[in-house]
Amino acid sequence: MGPFLRMLFVALLAVAGAAHAQAIEPMPFANHAQELRFQHLTRQLRCPMCQNETLADSNAPIARDLRNQIFRMMQQGKSDEQIKQYLVARYSDFVLYDPPLSARTWLLWFGPLLILLGGAGVVLVAIRRRNRAGSAAITEVPAGDRPIDNGDDW
């Protein structure tokens, strides 16, 4: 990597870092462990407004409000589970990136596996049918029509 490229790379990294830092305004965390816990938690939660972003990444006003609320709840000594329950009670399972396994979500969790098994079944049937057709064809070819192997190499 030439010096120019290296400089460009560093500049790009700095820009990306700045853009990311903008989404998360500094918060007076009690300690580093709490900050890590906050970041880990907000990354598992979806912003209800901009639904392809996590609460950690989103710049939407509601995401900022929810981050502040999560921060406040952490200061009150609430556990991650309590904070998630608080949000689910207001914004439904939608805020969780991993929806819980329930009667409503089993298709979501196991649907891909069902489709995979279904596909495997189709392939299996197709192979079996082809094998049967292939062996039947060989026995059915009349002796006179059979290609004659006279041993010549070609």
Added chain:
Amino acid sequence: MSRLLPFIGFMLLVGLFGFGIWWNTQHDPNAIPTPLLNKPAPAFNLPKLYEPAQTVSKADLLGKPYLLNVFASWCIECGVEHPVLTAEGPTLGVQLVGYNYKDAPDDAKGWLAKHGNPYDLLIADEPGHTAIDFGVYGAPESFLIDARGVIRYKHIGPLTPEVVAKELKPAIAAMLKEAP
């Protein structure tokens, strides 16, 4: 038969995708179902927009059903909804309570002065804390709350004449029939 199989598979996919397109025209794919439906509305105590010294609580509004309409002067779609509220509001048969969301009071008052005020009562939530309890994540949103303080219906996004006729008014009728 086996020659028809790919065609049948193709038609199944066409059916599936067609259903998806139809479904998305009937539903807002971004609307989050509220877990608060048919549950008591969260408690609140918010200042009035025009008399900030006075507050309005959930208890103050019990006894009469109302439509709580979350709006803000910065919200573009609220401008789309506003003429519908102005036209349909008086015909709904319930109080119209404006919930000014994360707005500077002066901006809100200016917006209402410009477009007209269809609300019977206006409350303001400038910090937006109470709105989290309502599961609000954008504006406009509307909650139909009955006389006992239970949320009977919620709509996310602007109320259009179609939504009012097909969803809101039937919800109000069902509510009034049950507890007039």
